[in-house]
Amino acid sequence: MDIDLRSVFSPASIASALELLPPVRTQIMDLIYPEAKRVQHPLPVLGVNEISRVIKNMPVVRRGTPAVPMPSSTQAISYIEPQPVDVEDFVTATELNNMKLLNQGGIDQWRNNKVELHRSAIRATCEALCGMSLSGALAYPMKVQGGYDTYSVSFGSILTSNPTTLWDDGAKTLAGILADLIGFVTTVQDAGAGSQIIHLCGITAFTTLANEVISLSAKGNIAAEVNEKGINIAGFVIRLATGTYYDYLTSTTVKFIGDKELFSIAIDAPFKFYYCAIDDIEAGLLPMPLFISQEVKKNPSGVELIGHSKPFPVPVPKAICKSTVIA
Missing domain, CATH: 3.30.1930.10 (capsid protein of prophage domain)
Structure with missing residues (x-):
């Protein structure tokens, strides 16, 4: 059976695999950033004017008088640029050749295993970012050319x-x-x-x-x-x-x-967890929790499966x- 990896890992196919897999549970993300607070954000950046804003009860106004201004944010910067999580799994040409012996059910199971592998790595990273956000800041390892640097974001003092x-x-x-x-x-x-x-x-x-x-x-x-x-x-x-x-x-x-x-x-404060737009043409530059792209390699021959996500927790420091x- 011929293998079309673009079809196997299309957004619809990945979504189908995620529905079949058992849910992943992690303490901080599930408690502080539950499903209801997770948002797919269509842009690659986030405005920060809402991040540290805490809304208290407001006074009523006499009819015909100006509205009461909402509390303003104290953040000095205008935008935050969330950094992506990109993880790679190499599939050899030998493995792909052997997959020709599988029927559609076998290919679907292979896909589900790959999706679960990438999902697990990305969810562990999401949980790490969520846990770190409780300090009011992120200071997380960031891969750069030649080693690691620090991915730093400050949300304000807790x-x-x-x-x-x-x-x-x-x-x-x-x-x-x-x-x-x-x-x-x-x-x-x-x-x-x-x-x-x-x-x-x-x-x-x-x-x-x-x-x-x-x-x-x-x-x-x-x-x-x-x-x-x-x-x-x-x-x-x-x-x-x-x-x-x-x-x-x-x-x-x-x-x-x-x-x-x-x-x-x-936990009833407006904590938010954003999945920002993914920097990948095959993903349509759209936001989604997980997308898997493919890149052909020649030596050794095979395909890199690259799992993409751009998660970003926004805590409420106060x-x-x-x-x-x-x-």
């Missing part, structure tokens, strides 16, 4: 609020921890960012808090427990955050949320509060 008495202090009580959690929520709400707030905790802080809850919950009147969903203290649920990414500049693995940290995030909760 909020901070640290407890007066840390959670691993022997004098700390459950009532004190509850008061701290209320304080973190208040810090975010006072910034006008949102009201549906989740708490993500680093590994050491989480285990420290879990031990505190187990030892103190039987001694007080505050309902608290540790279960498969996290740590619940009087209705405040603290989830364990274990996400990491590999830093190609330093050859180290970096955690999204530090071991001693807790992040309180208003909806994110970082706290150092243990020493």
Whole structure:
């Protein structure tokens, strides 16, 4: 059977493969940038005038008087140029020749495997960018001629609020921890960012808090427990955050949320995740989560399958509060 790779990896064919594959789940992207907040953006750049804008309630105006101006952004630059994620998988001429023995079902399965390979690499990169965005900035490895550089974008400073008495202090009580959690929520709400707030905790802080809850919950009147969903203290649920990414500049693995940290995030704030227009003629210069182009090579003979995407998370810095909760 003849193989037409352009047909095998057409946008419609890739979309069909993605529908057949099981969904990919990653913690930060699914919690902070869920499907409803993902947008296909038709341009290769993004205006930043909306990025750090937080809208609070506004006063009414007397009939016949001028409208109240919306809060303006403090960003100095006008546009951000998101950088692409391009990943390559080489298919030898031998493999392509052997594929002539496959029927259409076999070719579709081969395509699905290739699509899943590229999707996995791009989704892992999306998750890394999303996790890093919680700091209010991106400082991500960027491949350049001859090595790596840093892809840097600043969205603005996130909020901070640290407890007066840390959670691993022997004098700390459950009532004190509850008061701290209320304080973190208040810090975010006072910034006008949102009201549906989740708490993500680093590994050491989480285990420290879990031990505190187990030892103190039987001694007080505050309902608290540790279960498969996290740590619940009087209705405040603290989830364990274990996400990491590999830093190609330093050859180290970096955690999204530090071991001693807790992040309180208003997930109803206007976080956005953009898929910007792809820099590829075969893709029609259009935005899409994944496109796979082909490039013929002669030595060795084969085809490079290049997976393209241009993902870009836009956090709301004033909806994110970082706290150092243990020493």
